[in-house]
Ligand code: FES
């Protein structure tokens with residue numbers, strides 16, 4: 001009897017320290033009616049609210065780690081080729097991706113002391129620009145690279161910086177970024193993210209449960225409780241809130257449970273110019289994870305390895321979510337053409 005008590009108190013202590021819980025092995029009965037909570041009108045209202053938030057022209061172009069010091073990176077953003085490079089002090093610079101001499105693509109060019117040397121004939125291009133070739137506003141937030149080349153919304157001014165989400169202190173966090181393309185518009189990526197109800201159904205490998213807290217939620221803030229699966233048997237429950245700092249971004253912040261303060265930022269960058277069909281969009285997701293646990297400090301020392309796992313699970317989720325986003329786009333286009 002005393003042995004049993006000892007065993008139970010040991011289990012209770014483990015549960016207290018590691019808040020995992022055992023999962024049922026069949027879909028729980030209480031999930032069966034949850035599709036009714038995912039009301040299309042409610043999701044549409046949240047998407048419309050998000051779409052009303054200006055980007056001031058700022059769009060995510062790449063992960064900060066993709067751009068080194070001696071080479072350029074060429075990206076397409078909102079139908080424009082954009083070259084990215086670093087100035088001598090490491091700050092981000094960006095400009096049109098075609099060389100003003102004969103139009104060479106400014107991809108993989110050498111950068112010497114902040115000056116791009118075109119690969120075709122060596123024309124130097126730097127912060128000062130050349131004639132009509134002028135640099136764009138650009139910003140490296142430490143995890144993502146932003147450029148101000150998107151359309152600036154009616155009635156608002158371009159701003160010197162993008163609208164940035166609150167992230168945990170980088171000194172105590174691990175950041176990982178994935179980017180995936182899809183045939184859709186940015187609003188479809190945002191719409192997928194503002195439908196949290198699909199989580200436990202479309203991603204049963206990642207979420208065992210999910211409940212939106214209607215009383216804590218408001219039109220511009222979705223609050224929910226969700227359990228992240230750790231394999232077949234256990235899950236970690238967390239409380240999270242979803243907000244949209246601008247029309248192309250959805251931020252999930254962990255507010256309770258494991259990893260409070262961690263954020264998952266989803267950024268939708270149009271590849272194609274507005275109104276071009278079929279539309280293409282790149283989804284960039286930045287996970288900035290933090291935790292007070294001793295184990296997390298060990299994980300931070302193994303950050304490169306941990307990032308591989310973080311990217312793999314994010315890629316698996318988004319493989320399904322981008323099919324969802326592409327389907328929304330397909331249905332909207334079909335309806336528009338009728
Ligand atoms: S095309 Fe760039 S230097 Fe000639």
Ligand SMILES: [Fe+2]
Nearest residue numbers: 199203317321
């Ligand atoms: Fe999803």
